[in-house]
Amino acid sequence: MKSLVNSQDSTASIQTLARTIKLSQGQFSLLLACCNSTVKQQQILRLLKEFSTVKYQEIQLPSSAETLYTTIANTLGSTQPEAVIVTGLESVVAINQLLISTNQMRDELRKQFIFPLVLWVNDEILRKLVWLAPDLKNWAASTIRFDLPHNQLRVQPISA
Secondary structure (H helix, E strand, O other), X not given: OOOOOOOHHHHHHHHHHHHHHHHOOOOOEEEEEEOOOHHHHHHHHHHXXXXXXXXXXXXXXOOOOOOHHHHHHHHHOOOOOOEEEEEOHHHOOOHHHHHHHHHHOHHHHHHHXXXXXXXXXXXXXXXXXXXXXXXXXXXXXXXXXXXXXXXXXXXXXXOO
């Protein structure tokens, strides 16, 4: 069986993410990494450490998180890492409120966080970002996909 991340598409996406993080050093940049499998997400994060020359801090959001800005600020304290990767959005109970408040606080993100911020999302969270936090979503560079959305999966015919 092939590894979930042992494909050219995944490798290219990991390299793209690593390069984008590196190019965004010293400034706020919002990056979206989309993966519908938390198992694959963890594999990708392990590989990203090998591909990336940037030392990033990973923040796992608790399911009780109410605001993204406060959670990140409290976790970092006075430190300014080279980059921050946020996981766990899919497990946040009050995700709608978290996204709405993040949209309202987006200027504070840019003022206070002088590093690239990577949000790991799945297709559901990505849809919610579009509807509940459109201004924040518009700030993000293109979404880096690590799998196809469910509605774009294709069945390949078996050739005889």
